[in-house]
Structures are given as C-alpha cells and as structure tokens.
Amino acid sequence: MTPTTRTARLAALAGAIVLAPCATALAQDAALGEAVGEAAATTETTYIFNTLSFLMHGFLVMWMAAGFAMLEAGLVRSKNVATICLKNVSLYAVAGILYYLVGYNLMYGGESAFIGSFAVWSPDDSAALAGDFSGNYAAGSDWFFQMVFVATAASIVSGTLAERSKLWPFLIFTVVLTGFIYPIAGSWQWGGGWLSEMGFYDFAGSTLVHSVGGWAALTGALILGARKGKYRPDGGVNPMPGSSLPLATLGTFVLWLGWFGFNGGSQLAMGSAADVIAIATIYINTNLAAAAGVIAAMATSQVIYRKVDLTMALNGVLAGLVSITADPLSPHPVTALFVGAVGGILVTLAIPAIDKLKIDDVVGAISVHLICGIWGTIAVPISNAETSFATQLTGIVAYGAFTVVASTVVWYALKLTVGVRVNPEEEELGLDRAELGMEAYPEFGHGSRSI
Amino acid sequence: MTPTTRTARLAALAGAIVLAPCATALAQDAALGEAVGEAAATTETTYIFNTLSFLMHGFLVMWMAAGFAMLEAGLVRSKNVATICLKNVSLYAVAGILYYLVGYNLMYGGESAFIGSFAVWSPDDSAALAGDFSGNYAAGSDWFFQMVFVATAASIVSGTLAERSKLWPFLIFTVVLTGFIYPIAGSWQWGGGWLSEMGFYDFAGSTLVHSVGGWAALTGALILGARKGKYRPDGGVNPMPGSSLPLATLGTFVLWLGWFGFNGGSQLAMGSAADVIAIATIYINTNLAAAAGVIAAMATSQVIYRKVDLTMALNGVLAGLVSITADPLSPHPVTALFVGAVGGILVTLAIPAIDKLKIDDVVGAISVHLICGIWGTIAVPISNAETSFATQLTGIVAYGAFTVVASTVVWYALKLTVGVRVNPEEEELGLDRAELGMEAYPEFGHGSRSI
C-alpha cells in the first residue's frame, strides 16, 4: 500500500462516474505514449499538473485554518477572543508536526485494513527524478494536502469547546486527534482499509474529516459541560452573542474559498482533461451547494423566527459545503443545490435542538460538521449509483463509534489528570485574562487611549 | 454561438496586440501537431492550462466577494454592519444560483445579437473526454469564471444602498440583476452580440461589470433616496464615518488580490506562451494602475484638503483597478500608470461631487465603479489601435441606457409592492436590530461583558 492508495481506492470505488473518465484518461495516456514513441514527455507534464493541484488546492485548504480562526473569534465573547486565536494558530501547528511524525504513515502506510504503520513520514521521489513518473505526483505534495485536512478536523473541536477549555490540555487532545485518532480512522477508507474494501464512499471527507471532528467535539462538549450561565435553571437558553459578526463573516468567506481546495484537490489529479473537467464540476457543485445552504438557512430562519439570523446564514454556507463534500463530483447541479439546501435547513433546526439537549456548542460546529457530515454521506447514493445507503451507514456508524470511544478516553484521561476546563472564576473573568494574561481588545472604548 | 464566444470575439476584436500572439500560438500548435505526428498531447495540455486558468483566476474573483463584504462592513456604521454582511453573503449565493438557472445561457447561448437563450445551463465535455480538445477548456470552468463576475456586479449595488435598503427586496433586485439584466447586457458584447460586432472593446468588464453594477446602484440610490440626516437643510453634508477602517483596508487588499484573477483570467486562456505572456502583462498593468490610483488619490486629497483621507486612498486603489479593467493588456506600463492615476484623481473629485447632488452612495461605489468604469472604457483607444472613441462611447451609452431603464422598472416595481426601504425608526435604530434582531458588535464596550 502506497500513498497513492487514496487515488487508487477512489478510482476503484467511484464506479462509472469517476472511473470512466479516469479510464479514458489512462487510455489516452497510453495511446499517446505509443503515438509519440516516448511517454515521458506527457507523463512529466501530468506529474507536474497533479503535483500542482495538490500544492495549489493545499494552500487553499491551509487558508481554512484562518477561516476557522476568524469565525470562532467572531462568535465568542471578547473576553475569550485572544485564547481562541491562540488555539487556532497552535492547533494548526500541532496538526502539521504530528501528521509528519506519526499521522501520515498511520493513515497511508502499511497493509493492515485497520491501521497504517508507525514511522516518521519520508518522501521518496527518486523514481520521478530518474525519469519514471508513474508515482503520479511529488510525494511531498500529497503529504502537504493530507496535512491541511487533518488541521481542519482539529479546528472543528476548538470552536465547540471555546470559552471554557484549557489551552494546554486542548492542545494535548489535538496531539492525539491529529497524530492518532484521525489517521487510524482515515486508514480504513483513504488508506485503503476495510471500509474502502466494503465500498464506502466519501470523496473529500464529510465523514472522515468533518464528522470525525464533529464527534470529537461532541464528546468534548459532553465531558466538559456547558459554559456557566448558558442554560437557565428554568430550562431556558441564555444566548451569549459573539463579539464581532464581521469577523465571523470573513471567516465564512475564507472557508468558502478554501473549500474549492478541499473538494477540488480531492480529485487527487489534474493531469488529464478528464481530471480537470472533474475539478471544474466539483467547483460548481461546491459553490451551488453552499449557495443553496445559505439561502435555505435564511428562508428557514425567516419562516420560523420571522427574522434572518446572520450567524444562521453563515452556518448555512458551511452546512452546504460540508453536505456536498462526501460527493461533490457525481451530482447534477440541481442535486447539489438540493443537498446543500437540506444541509442549510438541517443546521438551522439542529442548533436550537442541540441547545435544548444542553449541549453547549459555542459556534455550532456539531450541527455544521457532524450533522451535515452525516447527511452528506447518506446523500451520496442519490447521485452515485455505485454506492449504497447500507454501506454509507456502516461507515458513518464505524467512524462515530471509534471517534467517540477514542475521544472519550482521551478527554477523561485529561480531565482526571491535568483538568480540561478552567475554574468558574477564570471562566467569568474570561480565558484571555485568566490563561493568557491579556485582552484581545484591551482599550477602554475604541478611539480612546488604553488605560 | 457557443460559450467560447467571449474568446472568439476578443481574439477577433483585439487586433494586433492580442491577435498576433494568439495566431502565433495557434500556428505553433498546428506546427507542433504535425511535428509530433499526434496533436492530442499538446492539446490536452493546452486544455488543462486553459481550464486551470479559469479555475484559479475564478477562485481569486470569488474571493472578491469577501473583499466587498469587508470594505462595506468597514464603511457602514456599526448598527448596520451585520446586515451588510448578510447582504454580501446572500447576494453571492443568489448570483450563483440565478446565473446557473438563467443567466449563463441568456448571456452566452443562442444566436441573437441582443439576447441569449432561455435554458438552464448544462455543460458538455464529451468531446474532450473522447480526446477532442478543440473546446479549449472544460465548460464548467468557464461557467465558474463567468459566475463570479456577475456576483461582482451585484456586490457594487449593496454598498451604495447600505444602511437603508430592506434585505429581501434587495435580494429580489439581485435576482433580476444577476439572472436577467447583467446577462442580457453581457450578451451584446461577450456573448458575441451587436456591440461586439460593432467593435466595442471591454477586455474584463469596466463597462460590462463595473458600470452595469454602478448604473444599477445609481438608479437605486435615486429611487431609495439618501439616508436620514445625511444632507442638512442648509445644503451641507453630514459625514457618517464608517465603523472600522481596518476592515475597509482589508477589503481593499482582498479586492486588489482578486483583481489579478478578474483581469488575468479574462485572457480566457493560458495554454500557450503567448497567453501566459499576456497574463503576466495583465498582472503588471493591473498592479501599476492600482498603485497609481492610490498615490494619485492620496496626492489629490493632500492638495485639496491638506489631509490624506484613508478611505479616499482605498477608493483610489479600486479606481485604478476599475479603470484598467477595460484593457489591462494593450497599454504600456506607463500608460497603465496614467490610466490608474486619472482614475484615482477622478474618484477623489467625484465622491464629494456626487454628495453635492445629494445622491447618497455609502461606500463610493458609483464613483469607483461607474465613473472609473466609463473612464477606463473611454481610455482604451489610447493604447489599443483597433478601437475607436465613438464605438467605446456607443457601448457606454448603450449599457447605461439599458441598465438604468431596466433597474428603474425593477426598483419601482419593488417600491410600489413590498417597499425597498426601511422606515425612519428602523433606519435610526439600525438595520441590524430592525431587520435581523441582532447586533454586529453586541458588547457594551470591548473587553467587558455583554449586558
């Protein structure tokens, strides 16, 4: 099993829609090779295009780290803004380091159906440097692209647990999530493990990335408990409005942009007309699903509450994006609109429902990433004939069970040792002053001097 | 007439400067095809490069939606910030959906000189998948690139009408603008209609995108009227300073970045040396025009008012960008500096002049997009020998007349039915609380708890 497994598995699984173009492309390449009597030329170009796709789409996904940071900074209260910024910067760093040291090979190395191998990742491009381009892309470009994905999963957790989780324990959880939980779970599908053998389908990670992040967040929310004062003894909910909606809006736009990388790059190749046509289709479906998500969330919000809640609209964007991520390639544009719209409606209903359960999710990440991740994964067979609801459900349950169990163990271990939550006084004071000794907006009223 | 018409028309119109390289490129391709005995190889590469250009430049233009959102969020008062964010997110969604359902084919489908065809867009890449790459690029990539353009036109309107226009009526206007007005007008030129036949030249849309957006905004501003208290009975102007200049600055930088996509991608191809040389030239001219715009706006502001107004400098950037958009390829860099500098001066003078006319344009979009759009279109013949002032003026007038008439009908229809403007109490309270029931910055002074 090599790092190309994700490609291989996808091609093997995707059936008619993906397979056909790929086959065509390969056939073309072969024909071409014969025609020009020397396949290297074409193949080196293909190799460069594929690598470029990973790099370009990878930097777009990297940019999503900034999107999560701004979204979360806008949705927490001022007294916790600096801390959430710090968590987002540092979790991205931790994810990169851990995925290098352990994660990548645990996901893509080895032959087991349930886990990769333990080894520091190291690239081998000697074949390509010697003129054999059958590796398809620079090993490092694939690493880079996979690495930014694991950071996304970690970003989901920080938002849900904002305003109460302690910095260092949160980072330890991130170490385990990005170095072990995500990669082991990922190996089952993208690493060519048992779920991929079974025919589970998750093109860009509605389940592998978003649901896994969402399950980890949900587990954390249950173990940490709600923010002080969030739920009233009478059963009511005290809203704690976010400090800056333009920052939340900015974050959402950043994520929308980054998602073209997330889904587009997951084609894993750009070296043939078939691949680049697929990427164009993915961009369109991704955009339409997000558009439908925001409009559906706005309409739902207007109908139920008689007002349009901006934060619901923003969550609608993300709902549409997460929903289409399981399969942004097969659906007809109208189906993409449908998948996204359902996501937008789901998220608008899920957020207050989760609040009713007294699960305190500061930014709505569970509704967006977990619930829409499940929806998107279930919706795949609507347009993708090679997949089945039963297999999709198997995958959803498997990822849920594993992530919940593994996260529970880690969160409890942390809770019993270093503690995972600041004390009530620190929470009241705000994590910025309690944990960082600083304020995100230290001045006494804008436009005046700080005192 | 096919979706490639924009390319065809541009090539046909652009004369020596564009035509020559393109011809060279085609000749090269042909020669090459013969040389290697099998043209497919090169052509598939060309096809991929062209498609990649649309995708990459397209995501840069998509990012401009965030730029407009931040610029406008920074230039309105706090009490209207959440609403302007919501408008920007939702107009981008509406533009994408409408352009899919109606707009694209109304612009690029059909044979009429005045309007395309009514049909939902659907891509056909079967030729390329069968190895015939004469389509030049994936159909979907072109759709994606054209779609982000229409969103830009819609973004212009939201800024001018901020702080008083009602959410849903504004979105209905956006539906008509992006689904009908913009595409029909666009068909005259990029769709290969009568203006392109006549020799009108607008490389990336100084007129087709920016002026059209500007005319729609102007019409709206006249029909909605000024914000309460903006103009004093004594004829004076009450400034209503924007809430956050760093957000406005951020938005401007985002737009600057996105504009490389806007102008660069409008080369519509990247598969030959000639094309990529053209794109490099476009990047340079785009950057120099923007640079000249900001310096000229600063100098003008310093000379007239003895102070440099940051918001004028930011408008200067955009003025330079809009001005060069009609032809970012033909001008010598010094001409690009000149075109941008005139734009920067124009905008600095136009903003107070428009205020004198009691036309209340909250973010200066009319000055930036309409006035500099006209200037840029007129300036084309300075460096482009194949164009004439008369034809350029014809195009400007045609677009103005059509957009003003069509927008007037829509705005009035909305005014007489659902109403287009919030009532004075709601305006006083702020649209965020009145229409959304929320605040963009809900906390009572930063750094303290919300009460």
Add this chain to the structure above:
Amino acid sequence: MTPTTRTARLAALAGAIVLAPCATALAQDAALGEAVGEAAATTETTYIFNTLSFLMHGFLVMWMAAGFAMLEAGLVRSKNVATICLKNVSLYAVAGILYYLVGYNLMYGGESAFIGSFAVWSPDDSAALAGDFSGNYAAGSDWFFQMVFVATAASIVSGTLAERSKLWPFLIFTVVLTGFIYPIAGSWQWGGGWLSEMGFYDFAGSTLVHSVGGWAALTGALILGARKGKYRPDGGVNPMPGSSLPLATLGTFVLWLGWFGFNGGSQLAMGSAADVIAIATIYINTNLAAAAGVIAAMATSQVIYRKVDLTMALNGVLAGLVSITADPLSPHPVTALFVGAVGGILVTLAIPAIDKLKIDDVVGAISVHLICGIWGTIAVPISNAETSFATQLTGIVAYGAFTVVASTVVWYALKLTVGVRVNPEEEELGLDRAELGMEAYPEFGHGSRSI
C-alpha cells in the same frame, strides 16, 4: 547578465541538492527533445509552468501586503490604526512603481558586481513569441514576482516605526528603499554580483529581504527614538497593548499563506518534475518551520513568564518562517523543525531584550525579520554542504553594513529637512487624528451611534 541570473546563480550555487535535480531535468528535456524530434512542445509547456509559478506564487506574496497591514493594525493602538493601514497600502503602491521605474534594472540589469543598470524596466518576450522558449518564463512574470518581494522589505519598516513616523517622510524613505537600497543590495546576490560569486547562499531572502528590511527598521527606530512614555525613567517598560489581537492573528495567517508563495516561488521554475518536487519540499519545510516556531515561542513564553502571550506566538510563526527562508529546500524536515524552533525561541527572547536597549519596535519586526533573518542565513550550512559559515557571515555583514549606512543617510536627511516624527502633541492625540483627521473606529462605543 539577464533577468534569469537569479535562476542561474541559484543553480550554480546550490550544489548537489539543487543542481542534481536541475541537471536531471535539463538532461531529461534534452533527451525528450531528441525523442520527439521537436523540443518546442515540451519547452512551451515548461515555459508556461515556470511563468505560472511566478504568477501564482507572486499573487500569494502580494497577499502578504495585506498580512502586514492587518498584523500591524492589530498591534498598534486604535488612535494609530488608520495611519498604519494607509502606510501599508501606499508603501505597496510605492514599491511597485519604484521597482518598475528604477529598482528592477538596478538589481538585475548590467554586468557590474556591485550594482545593476539605470533604466526603466521593459520586458522582451519576442523570442518566446517566435517559438524560442529558452527564456524559460515570461519576463513580466519574473518582474511581478520580484516586485512583491521588495514590497515585503518595505512592510517591515512600517511596523517598527508605527505610532510616531510621519506619513510622507516615511513614504519618501520607502521610495529610496524600494527604488535603490534594496535593489542595489539585491544585485550583489540575486543579480549575480560579488556575493553570489563568493558562494553566499540565500534562497528566498532571509537576508536579502528580511534582514535588509530589519536593518532599515532598526536604523529608523534608533533615529526616530521611542514612543513617548514607552520607557519609564526608572528603566521599566510601559507596554502599549495592540488594539485588536484577532486582526493581528488574521495578519499572521495571511503571512503564513503568502510565505508558500515567497519560498515556493523562489524555486524560480515549475516546469520539470525536479522543480515541482523541490516546491513540494519547500512547502513542507516552510510549514514545519513555522509550526515549530509557534510551538517553541509558546513553550518559551510559558516557561519564562508562566503565561502564553498570543502576540509572542504570532511572532513565533513569523520567526519560523523567516528562519527557514534562507534555505527552505535543502533541510530534512527535522532540520526544518529545528531551524524554526530556534527562531521561535530567539524571537521570544529578543523582543524583551530589544526593549531593554530602549529600541522601540512596535510590532517586533526587528526581532522577527532581522534576528531570525540572520539566524536563518547562518543555519544554511547545517544542511547545505555547498555553503560555509564564513561566506554566510560575510553576506550578513555586508548587507547589514550597507543597509545601515544607506538608511542612516536617508533617515538623517529626512530628519534634517522635512522631519521624520510627529510632534509630542500629535503623538499623544494619535496619528490618525493628527495626520489624517479621522479615526479608525470613530464610534463612541461599539453598537451605538457615532457622536
């Protein structure tokens, strides 16, 4: 000497690591040319890839201008935010214009070992248009890429001197820095001058860009003096906390993203498998160094101060990035982690040390860009066998001496003529009201009306 010198020099200098792949690639191209009987095909593709790399990586570097703007806007006090935004917008404009008029040819034109030639830059792509692709890339794409680099150097200065330097004199300094100082210094190495002959190595500009900017900033800080009230008579330091840490965080993420362009594009080619493999390696090392920088800065901050300072973590990111910039290609990933981590520690120690010296660097740019720039340059021989500590030190000293002398002359000339610093009342009032007559956040408490 042609504009390709940077490539040539790098290839010549880099020894085994870079040279080998390049040689391979060239050999391949040659073989290929023979094989297909007509080298033009491959070469045009190579030419497009190379140009695309400059354009794509160039727009990422352009985006860094926004990153510096946001970082600095977040780290100054509200009363100076609009001014720092204006400086950042206008310095980017000035850098582009000056690099066009003088800078580029002073850096890359002419045969002297110490200075280029005086001439307005003008591209010549006629060979490529005629089918000879030996120029390797569109001349304009290289110009664009080099231009965004000089803007980076200028951005460094604005941050250090924030809150006290006068607008126009600062821009005059920027004119000299970007039109003369940076290009002349750059000609010694990237322009193929004496340092490159000697074997100095600076892949993407730890010294040429970051240290040069840092030295100019340091000189300016010494000549302008500290902000009023920053240093207490008793020797203590009065912190003046930045107004918005989420903006500073956003700026850091923008810079992190842009740095993939900065380092990745400095491979100067993307047309062969070897090049694109190198770019992938560069992305990985860049990312790991930044990740190590932030974790190291956080750990250092935690150990020394028992709290994690978010602004230190952000500076840690940049420290890692600057440190790896001198050679992001040769190091093993573990070495990249080491280089970045040392950078993160250095910056955390340097910031208070520089404050002890009463050198008032508002955003920590001297620590980040100068100190880590030196560290990164010194660290090259650790992984790059073709370089030596002695030569690296020679380069560091040469750049330091020249930049300090030249900057001193310019700053003093400005000080004695127009003055470089606002008067104490203006400083107290804030530069926004004193120099611009406006406020960045003009409203009296967010959420309320402006009065």
Add this chain to the structure above:
Amino acid sequence: MKLVMAIVKPFKLDEVREALTSLGIQGLTVSEVKGFGRQKGQTEIYRGAEYSVSFLPKVKVEVAVADDLAARTVEAIQKAANTGRIGDGKVFVMEIVEAVRIRTGELNAEAL
C-alpha cells in the same frame, strides 16, 4: 450650582445639545449608558434561543449650570428629548457645592 443629569435616547443628543447651546450653556459632558426601564427591549432570537433585551442604549448628558439656569435647562432638555414614546428618559437635578475650571482655577459660576 446644579448638576443636571439627563438620560435620553441616543438619537436625540444633537437636539439636546442645540437646545442647551441656545440657552447660552457653553459646555456639557456625555457618556454612553444602557438603560433598564418601562420601555422593554424586544424579544430577540439568537441562534434559535429567545431572550429579552433588557438594557437599551441611552446617552447620559451631564451639565453643570448656575442655580438660576437650572429650571430652564431641565425644561429645554425635556422638550428637546421628548418623542412622546416610552423610554424617552429622565432628568435628575443635583446640587453642586463647588466647581473649578482646571485650566484657570476659576471657581463656581466663573468655572462653567
């Protein structure tokens, strides 16, 4: 002397200032406050959770005046700030025992 402290609706500030200026009053001090009173904020919904906004934005105007001007000051504010709708606010008058102009050290009536 009296300190007249008025809590008014924010958008009435300019009218209040003009009314006071036309009485010959040369200075006043304004702060941003939030008010709780008979005027109830709407019930709002944030992310699906209902809540009532109990504090509404108001502006506090403080103006020190000579005793003989106090009644007219109160009257001027009451007229200028009146909209006839609930939540218009209050005026409270307190006694000032001494006033000093910092710049000159002038006292009481001369200090205003």
Add this chain to the structure above:
Amino acid sequence: MKLVMAIVKPFKLDEVREALTSLGIQGLTVSEVKGFGRQKGQTEIYRGAEYSVSFLPKVKVEVAVADDLAARTVEAIQKAANTGRIGDGKVFVMEIVEAVRIRTGELNAEAL
C-alpha cells in the same frame, strides 16, 4: 429623592438588577467604568514587559429612588453584589433635588 450610585463587579449586574426589581424599582441606568482601589490587578506580562493592571473593569449602576426606598435600595445592592472578596465595590447615596420624566413631564416621585 436619592440617587443611589453603586460600583459593582460586572458579573454581579444581573443579580443587582433582579434585587432592585423585586423591591419594585422600575428603572436604572448602567455604565461601564474602570475602578482603581484596594483590589489590585494582577501583574501581567505583555511581550516580556511586566506591568501592573491598575484599573479593573466595573459596572456603575445609578438608580433614582424615593427617599423612603433609599435604605432598602442600598441594602439590596449591598447584598446582591457581595462576594466577600476585595473589590466588591461601593454604594454612594446622593440627594436629588428634582426629577422629571421626559416623556410626560411628570415630576419627582411620579417621574421614577
């Protein structure tokens, strides 16, 4: 009438308001202030430089009440805002010589 002015810890505001409401008080005005007092801010470190935070965030509650309610008002605030820890704040009572409801022009007791 009396103006009861209390400086309290920000997170105690809701309890104070509830305590006052249950006394039958119908209105109050709140502002954001910073307090300097015996409660010292921690010594913080910003970019390696130590400094002591001398001003801490507090909330000022101002409530005008009839004379006979003043004592109970003070007591209610004192109980509601009390945490027993340093920095709980102060209550000051001042005399109001006149109160007007802007909407109606009602005076004194009726104005509250």
Add this chain to the structure above:
Amino acid sequence: MKLVMAIVKPFKLDEVREALTSLGIQGLTVSEVKGFGRQKGQTEIYRGAEYSVSFLPKVKVEVAVADDLAARTVEAIQKAANTGRIGDGKVFVMEIVEAVRIRTGELNAEAL
C-alpha cells in the same frame, strides 16, 4: 463626604491618579466620556465633506472622599490635570449622604 467628579484630558489620567494616591486616597472610578465645551474640535474632512468635531474625548474621574479631604482633592486634581490650555476640564464637588463598602457593609468614612 463628598463626591469629587472631574472631567479631564485622557492623557492626564495617570498624573491625576498619582496625585490622588499621594494624598492617601485609595480608590477612584473612571469612565470614558465625550465633552463639549469652549475647546472646539478641529474642522475635519471626511470623504470631501467638512464637519466640525464637537465632542472631544475626555475622562471622568469620580472619587468619594471625607469632607476634610475634599479641598485638597480638588486642588490636587486641578494641579495634576492642568496644561494651561483650553479644554483642560472641570471639577465638580457634590455631597454624598451615605457610603457603603459592599464587601463588608462598612459605612461612610470606613467605606472609602
């Protein structure tokens, strides 16, 4: 007891606090205000439209002191906040009828 309320230029706050501390005063409360007075804001231009800034940023310092300290408090503030230029601000002194320390319930002099 007296409540000494001073409106001063923002950058004078630290000096005022130090002057008060050296009198032995242990606490004070600060708020951000905007002042309208003889000191006129410059005429500014925003996007080409002229306007005069009528409200300038000031800081309000409120300090409760025992009667015998009032005069010295006023004097200390007046000296510390003085720049001799227009707009330096005012000090107003008012009577406090009761003061309570919330933490302990201590009254009046002991409460300060």
